[in-house]
Amino acid sequence: MAVISISLPDELLQAMDEVVEMEGYTSRSELVRSLLREYLRERRKSGKLVASLVIVLTDHDESLSVDQRVVEIIHRYQVLVKAFYHQLVEDSLCLNIAVLEPSPGVSELVRELRRLRGVKSVWRVDVRAERADTDKT
Secondary structure (H helix, E strand, O other), rough: OOOOOOOOOOHHHHHHHHHHHHHHOHHHHHHHHHHHHHHHHHHHHOEEEEHHHEEEEEEEEOOOOOOHHHHHHHHHHHHHHEEEEEEEEEEOOOEEEEEEEOOHHHHHHHHHHOOOEEEEEEEEEEEEEEOOOOOOO
């Protein structure tokens, strides 16, 4: 088995250790392997890709203009955008949700958003639809 090394902020490492303890994993490595398997399983799901959701959690304490910059980036991908939603979550945290047409451009959008100061997390959810075979005889 190959060995890799990653750097984590202290608070993320502490949260990871809590999950290892609470969920009964034998080690941090087991947790990482489990999460990676689940991520890859989700990415390989069958069905037609009908949309992608991009969810961005921002923190105004880190950057007052972060949401403005998120919107500017979203506008550059306007041809893909079906809907956009902004919500104040609590104190300085905001949630931005974009519903996008399936496209390779979604990956680049996610990369751009992750580079912004004040962005706490970016999640991408690909939405797939299975079509049931229907016999119309």
